[in-house]
Amino acid sequence: MKNIKLIFNFILLLAVTTSCSIPDGIDYDASFLSSAASANVSKTFDISTDNSGKVIITPTGEGVTSSKILFGHGTGADASAVVSPGSSANHSYPEGSYTVTIIYTDIAGNQTTATYPLVVTYRAPENITIRTIGEMRVSVTASYAKSFLVYYGDVANEVGTPLAIGQVLPAHTYPASGSAPFVMKVVASSGGAATTTVTKTLFDLPIDFETPDVDIFTPFGSPISLFATVNNPNATGLNTSAKVGMFTKGGTTSGTLSAFNIPINFAYGKKIKVMVYNPNPANIGKNITLLLQAPVVAGQPAAGVAIKKVPITTSGAWEEIVFDYGTISAIPAGAKFGQLLMRFNDTQAGAQEVFYVDNFVQTN
Structure with a gap:
């Protein structure tokens, strides 16, 4: 009798254990996976506009668990990338046309392959x-x-x-x-x-004013000097050119500053010749100053060394004035200067006094 009870209890316990090993509502039948498939697969390309060639590729689709992107460019590990849903891969392309292949994998391991054209065009600088x-x-x-x-x-x-x-x-x-x-x-x-x-x-030397873009004579001072390209006021004698530069004196230390792209190179001569027209007899004997500044080689003389003052000698006709820097022993033979400063009648009154210049030439 006792043994019969033990057998009965064992059978009952086995039944309870079996019934509790499979929770209610859970079905371990996975046969439906064989019919699962990805759908609506596509992609987005985000192509940079900075000429880096960088393209961000994002696969999209329903039921996709991973995507393998074949960039259509590159070798080895750089030729492809595997991304999870919602993620992207970056790749840098030279300019050109490419075919990007994406292999989409669904939960059942089924794969869908699609190809997409990609054109990378660089913008002009x-x-x-x-x-x-x-x-x-x-x-x-x-x-x-x-x-x-x-x-x-x-x-x-x-x-x-x-x-x-x-x-x-x-x-x-x-x-x-x-x-x-x-x-x-x-x-x-x-x-x-x-x-x-x-x-x-x-701009370097020579300079005349027949070229429309000669605009390197920048006025300075207080009151400021003025400078403009104008018609030749007396196209006879030494200078019959159509256009010349007109200098109008400002304050006592006013003038113009010309910054040259190509330095004035004393290897090509230490003299600067300038055509000058003075309309006012009262200006005869007053100095025009050319001061060379901004030595472009370390160790060359300071700006104040390369300065020459030459007086106007006539009125009513063009004359040629020569600024001879060869008389300044401190200037080495190969000196180069980046700027030319021009003043009139230094430290003296005479605002609004006018003279004209043309044909700045460097010579020996």
Whole structure:
């Protein structure tokens, strides 16, 4: 009897245990997975506009558990990426056309493959600025540029000099210039097909006023001097050119300052000749001052050393005035100066006094 009770209790316990091992409402039948599938698969491309070539690729779709992106560019581990739902992968492309392949995997392990065309186009560089420093050391800045080619404009059939972002080219020495300013050209590359070309007129000596963009005579002082390109008031004699520069005196220390892109190089001569027209006989004997400033080589003389004052000698006719810096022993033979300052009748009264200048020429 006792044994019968033990057997009965064992059977009852086994039944209770069996009934509790499968919770209510849970069905371990996984056969439905064989019919699960991803749907509405697609993607988004976020293509950068800064010419980096960076593209953010985001796979989308219903029922997708992971996606493998084949970029259509690159090798090895850099040619693909696996992302989870809602995630993205980044890849940098050169400019061109590509086919991106995405393999979508669903919960059952089924895969759907789709291909998408991708076109990466670089924008043309913008906001290009050419800077010339000292002895014509060139740097360039721009938006959306990857590199530059610099053409100095001083030789025929010139091959451009490569210039990297942030680089400053070594000093460049121009030959003694001719009758017109040199024109520098810079070609900015996007890194793709698009380029932008800009030019910069480089002023040095000689200077006349027939070129419309001669605007390097910047007035200064208080009251300020004035300077303008005007018609020749007396196109006879030594100077029959159509356009000349008109200087109007301001205060006692007023004048004009000319910053040259190409330094005045004394290797090409230590004299500067200037055509001058004085309409007022009262100005005869008053000095025109040319002061060379901003030596571009360390150790060269201070600005105040390279100063010459030459008087006006006539009125009513053009004359040539010579400023001979060769008489200043402190100036070395190879001196170069970046600025020319011009004044009239230094430290003396005479506001609104006028004279005209033309044909600034450097010579021996």
